[in-house]
Amino acid sequence: MHKVVIPIGPQHPALKEPESFSVTLSGERILAFSARLGYNHRGIEKACEERTYLQDVYLTERICGICSHTHSTAFVQAVEEIAGLVIPERASYIRTIIGELERIHSHLLWLGVAGHEVGFDTLLMYTWRDREIVMDILAQVTGNRVNYGCNTIGGVRRDIDPSQTKDILKAIDTLEERTKYYIDIATKETTLIERLSGVGKLSKIDAVTLGAVGPTGRASAVDRDVRRDDPYAAYDKLKFKVVTDDHCDVYGRALVRVGELMESYKMLRQALKEMPEGPLTVKAPRKIPAGEATSRYEAPRGECFHYVKSNGTDKPERVKVRAPTLANVQTVAKMLEDGQLADLPIVIAAIDPCFSCTDRITLIKRSGSRGPAKRMSWEDLHTYSIDWYRKKGLDFTGLNEKLKKWI
Amino acid sequence: MIRPGKMIKQVLGSLFKKPATTEYPFHKKTLDVPARFRGKLKFYPEKCIGCNQCVRDCPSNAIKIRKVADKVFEADIDLGKCIYCAQCVDSCPKRALEATCEFELASIDREKLKVTFRDNTKIAPTK
Structure with missing residues (x-):
């Protein structure tokens, strides 16, 4: 019989909390079930x-x-x-x-x-x-x-x-x-x-x-x-x-x-x-x-x-x-x-x-087109975020000084 | 005996009983708040010695103690930040803080949740 994969959640009436499940069905019969945690990560x-x-x-x-x-x-x-x-x-x-x-x-x-x-x-x-x-x-x-x-x-x-x-x-x-x-x-x-x-x-x-x-x-x-x-x-x-x-x-x-x-x-x-x-x-x-x-x-x-x-x-x-x-x-x-x-x-x-x-961890899957995953230190992540926003045309460097001038 | 409808007797009996729930906003008197309930905080400025123990122990930085004059202190309590654990009440060496049974604190204005407790008798009237 034809296989169907249906997602259940993160928001679903049958669930009391947000969580994502994926169910592979053949008719009404469940062939495979997988859960993806991470929607309630609070740090x-x-x-x-x-x-x-x-x-x-x-x-x-x-x-x-x-x-x-x-x-x-x-x-x-x-x-x-x-x-x-x-x-x-x-x-x-x-x-x-x-x-x-x-x-x-x-x-x-x-x-x-x-x-x-x-x-x-x-x-x-x-x-x-x-x-x-x-x-x-x-x-x-x-x-x-x-x-x-x-x-x-x-x-x-x-x-x-x-x-x-x-x-x-x-x-x-x-x-x-x-x-x-x-x-x-x-x-x-x-x-x-x-x-x-x-x-x-x-x-x-x-x-x-x-x-x-x-x-x-x-x-x-x-x-x-x-x-x-x-x-x-x-x-x-x-x-x-x-x-x-x-x-x-x-x-x-x-x-x-x-x-x-x-x-x-x-x-x-x-x-x-x-x-x-x-x-x-x-x-x-x-x-x-x-x-x-x-x-x-x-x-x-x-x-x-x-x-x-x-x-x-x-x-x-x-x-x-x-x-x-x-x-x-x-x-x-x-x-x-x-x-x-x-x-x-x-x-x-x-x-x-x-x-x-x-939920203790959130995994962010990177698709293959972006290359292999790499590890980043806290400082690298900080500079990466600044660069990312700069590319979008937003520059937050020296924001505190600018704010002080306005005040 | 194994049979369906095992609860039917109880269900039908409940038809003639009062509801187990209370009509909360309309009948507030039926609400029984326990004596140990930790509600809105109350601050006694005359007892405070400004040791800042409550500020240090507060898990959500909801309380600030301000010195306004010599041995006169004011407390700013943010009821929106407060998690009502009453640790400050336990931490205070002079019992200047107290958890009351007041719990209806919801507000649509964040500013209204910020409460300042001051001792009006000790503050010199300002012009």
Whole structure:
């Protein structure tokens, strides 16, 4: 049959964020799928180098609009490791509690989005209504629904007082009841099972080869979780089960996520009960000694990785972020192989993509007519741009002096 | 039992319930802003000692402290630049800054977002 290549995105109704995909079709069947990242590049890594460590905590928090605590914690952990700071135990418990509350809100959000992508909007309405319960709790504890501003270098900024503990426990009870209802729906509603089963198959071997992380990997029976394998914050003191599933399809991914919700409630109850009294912060130096550190964090979407290199000043020399979606986006091509075009939105949504967190680099392809690509230093690039504009008839040299004359 | 329409009971039940959403601009009283909310900043000029800690820590350069007379300071806060993290409130050694619960700050004029806090009692009246 005749092959057709269709572009999807960067702007497309099926996508929530701008990203470009190219799909090769034979009729309705997908032959090949490729993604091109780079439409959300914001230069955050470079911006981190221009700001102090304390300012970077708020900047990294704004990498993601859903897992904001993830990025700020991962960054702060790396900085604390370089500075040799040991945070108070209460602070590590509070970080864990906020992290788990964030996971609950993210997974409920995903459940709604998944429902919406398969045309089950009733599920979207109800999960998002219930998500408001956890959002209200987060607002009450940290002061904001997203971008909690809870972390600081050497601890946390906000305490959880007994009345809030009571409110959190009450909210967990309601949410647990609701999640049991959603598990009941996920396992018994035929339309959902039929629509999601066998869609976006990813075998265990493929998941390991392509480096799938988080619920995407765990739904393909890859038993990996940073919280258990490389515990951070207070996870080494909490008892929990890593939820895995062997369905290897979108249905399995939904089951893993609702299963993780149940584990999160258990963890929160234990953490709130065992949280010790004590200070919230240790004093952090403004200048961090030279060194480098990596930090891993199990975000709702999978393993989030931060690398920080310091040079003894109050600003980092290099910050590197690898968001979980970057690890998972390659798997989509495998999942869609031989699939139907109609399954594309749900298969992309099933990795719970967060493209704006992922974009760390923009590649500019040079066509063959302009000759081979060459490397340029910052100074070369500067002179190149001046020359480029001069050829167009625009001369910006000495602009400041000219402006001064006018003023 | 595996069957379609598993949510029908809940959906029909919702028909007779109040909406879960609030009619925000019309009913503002139903909005419950948490006590720890970080809204528009408030500056107390009489407490400021001009140490510039807030200026140094602000992630978005939204705050400027100006010395107008001996031990009298003014603060210019750009609400359009402010990211409402309230780090300045934490950084201030004299508690001269406070995050209020005010959040309806949208404006179509950028100049209106620039707020100056000054202590009128300490400034000598100018002609």
